Amino acid sequence: xxxxxxxxxxxxxxxxxxxxxxxxxxxxxxxxxxxxxxxxxxxxxxxxxxxxxxxxxxxxxxxxxxxxxxxxxxxxxxxxxxxxxxxxxxxxxxxxxxxxxxxxxxxxxxxxxxxxxxxxxxxxxxxxxxxxxxxxxxxxxxxxxxxxxxxxxxxxxxxxxxxxxxxxxxxxxxxxxxxxxxxxxxxxxxxxxxxxxxxxxxxxxxxxxxxxxxxxxxxxxxxxxxxxxxxxxxxxxxx
Amino acid sequence: xxxxxxxxxxxxxxxxxxxxxxxxxxxxxxxxxxxxxxxxxxxxxxxxxxxxxxxxxxxxxxxxxxxxxxxxxxxxxxxxxxxxxxxxxxxxxxxxxxxxxxxxxxxxxxxxxxxxxxx
Numbered sequence: 001x002x003x004x005x006x007x008x009x010x011x012x013x014x015x016x017x018x019x020x021x022x023x024x025x026x027x028x029x030x031x032x033x034x035x036x037x038x039x040x041x042x043x044x045x046x047x048x049x050x051x052x053x054x055x056x057x058x059x060x061x062x063x064x065x066x067x068x069x070x071x072x073x074x075x076x077x078x079x080x081x082x083x084x085x086x087x088x089x090x091x092x093x094x095x096x097x098x099x100x101x102x103x104x105x106x107x108x109x110x111x112x113x114x115x116x117x118x119x120x121x122x123x124x125x126x127x128x129x130x131x132x133x134x135x136x137x138x139x140x141x142x143x144x145x146x147x148x149x150x151x152x153x154x155x156x157x158x159x160x161x162x163x164x165x166x167x168x169x170x171x172x173x174x175x176x177x178x179x180x181x182x183x184x185x186x187x188x189x190x191x192x193x194x195x196x197x198x199x200x201x202x203x204x205x206x207x208x209x210x211x212x213x214x215x216x217x218x219x220x221x222x223x224x225x226x227x228x229x230x231x232x233x234x235x236x237x238x239x
Numbered sequence: 240x241x242x243x244x245x246x247x248x249x250x251x252x253x254x255x256x257x258x259x260x261x262x263x264x265x266x267x268x269x270x271x272x273x274x275x276x277x278x279x280x281x282x283x284x285x286x287x288x289x290x291x292x293x294x295x296x297x298x299x300x301x302x303x304x305x306x307x308x309x310x311x312x313x314x315x316x317x318x319x320x321x322x323x324x325x326x327x328x329x330x331x332x333x334x335x336x337x338x339x340x341x342x343x344x345x346x347x348x349x350x351x352x353x354x355x356x357x358x
Contacts, residue, residue, distance in 0.1 A: 049358045136358030161355040164293045166329075176329075176336060180354065185325040187356030188294050194357045224329070224336070226292055226352055235292070237350070239336035 020105070021061050032215050033061060037108075039214050040064035042124065042131045042153075044117060044144050046093040047071075048194055049158045050134030051082035052203030054097055058105045060207065062214075065101065066111040066124055069093040080196040117143055125151045130210050133157040134203075138181035145170065145177040154213050158206045162192025163230035165202035169209050169223040176222070176239065198229060288348040289316055295326060295353050307345035314339035316349055328354035 021033050028036065039062050043050050046069035057065055072092050077084040088096045094112035101110035113120055117140050125131070131148045133155055135141050141157070148155040149172050157168040157177060170176055205225060212218040224237045286304040299320060310316050313330050317323075317339065329352040330337045343349060 045358045047358050134358050136356065138356060141356075158358070159355045160357045162293075164353075164355050166352070166355050179336075179338070180328045181356065183325060183328070183354075185328070185354055187328075187354040189355065189357030192294075222336075224331070228293055235350075237331050237334045237336075239331070239334075 018107070020107070024060060028211075028215070035215060036061050036211070037063040039129045040066070040127055041210065041214075042128050043067045043134060044132065044140070045069055045134035045136060046083060046097045047077065047134065047136060048080045048082075048160065048199035049203050049206070050132070051084070051093075051097070051100075052200050053132050053134055053158070053206055054101060054110075055082055055104065056203060056207045057210075058101045058108055058110070060211070061105065061108065064109045064111070066113060066128070067094055067097045067101075068113040068115065068117060068120055068124075069097070070114055070116045070119075080194055080199050082200075116140075117147075122147060122151070125153065128153055130213055131155045132206060132210065133177070134206075141177055141181050145175070148172065149175075156206050156210045156213070158202045159187070160194055160198045160202050161187050161189030162195070163198065163228060164188060164192075165198050165205075165227050165229075167202060167205045167209060167223075167225045169213065169218060169221065171220050171222055174222050174239075176224070201227065201229065285345050287316070287343055287345065289320070290348065290350045292350065292352045293355070295322065295351055307343075307347075311342060312339065313337060313341050313343060313349055313351075316343070317351075322351070326353055327351050 024033055041057060041062055043053050043065060046054060046067050050067065050069065054065060054067055072090055073084040073088045073096065075089055083093065083096050083100050092114050094114040098110050098112040101108065113124065125147060131144065131153050133141055133144050135144060145155060152172050155170040157170055159166050168176060209223065222239045224239060226235045227233065285307050287307050287310065288302065288304050290302045291299055305316065305319060310319060313332065317327065324339060330339065330341065331350040332341055332343060332347055
């Protein structure tokens with residue numbers, strides 16, 4: 001694994017010469033791009049949100065990405081999950097994600113973890129800088145927040161349902177995820193489903209917030225963003 | 240544009256307030272313009288704004304106001320509008336994370352969000 005880590009490091013030394021990142025530098029600068037290439041993130045869940053978060057993060061040049069998902073693609077994923085296509089139905093999401101990441105950016109290191117979150121060795125989180133919550137069930141989301149807290153890692157949470165989505169930036173010590181998902185009630189997605197256009201909106205916001213955390217532009221500010229694509233509303237609350 | 244003198248020496252604007260905030264002129268002693276708007280300011284400050292998001296709006300409202308003396312906590316607001324607490328996953332009061340037990344006061348804004356959990 002260490003040699004693959006070094007691959008990201010070599011890329012970071014030549015970042016200004018890499019055309020693939022030229023369109024990033026306007027907002028990141030060379031130092032910011034180097035910083036992202038040196039970062040490690042965890043993407044928990046590789047479905048609707050996680051597929052887009054992985055894609056966006058890999059194209060951005062985040063140096064090491066660990067993607068966790070125990071599941072395989074099925075036909076109900078095809079309407080919205082970026083990593084799914086007809087040939088991938090029945091294939092493990094983590095392995096399809098690895099092929100996708102390798103195909104779009106061979107300069108970064110992707111670590112596929114085909115396990116349920118509760119079975120993942122917590123050592124994976126050591127040395128990480130940020131965790132993305134792209135999960136789809138309350139108990140896993142709460143477990144992930146607890147792991148992030150134990151490892152003193154900031155968490156970017158995302159959730160979608162129908163026309164609606166939410167993103168939260170949660171710093172260690174805040175337990176908002178437990179508050180949201182502590183009850184047994186069902187989310188709006190159980191009634192409204194998940195169309196194709198909501199996941200990329202949420203994922204784009206998630207990664208933009210994550211980049212601000214990684215670059216030190218957000219240090220300690222807990223944020224909650226709720227968007228309503230039916231009413232074209234975007235709400236930001238700090239807590 | 241209606242500007243109302245404030246105790247801080249500035250003024251407050253009430254242009255965007257809905258008509259029901261303004262008492263009829265006949266109800267104001269002496270029909271004094273200045274007295275009318277002092278009365279309006281006090282009335283506004285006795286209210287709490289309630290904002291519902293996404294599916295919580297269905298069959299209800301997007302934004303409304305409730306008299307502050309009718310409710311003490313966020314939970315009282317849910318009772319008042321017959322909203323099942325199971326429908327509400329997130330509460331903010333004045334842009335700060337809160338709970339159903341949070342006490343609310345005149346001038347507060349309460350925002351209620353449903354549970355969204357898909358990934």
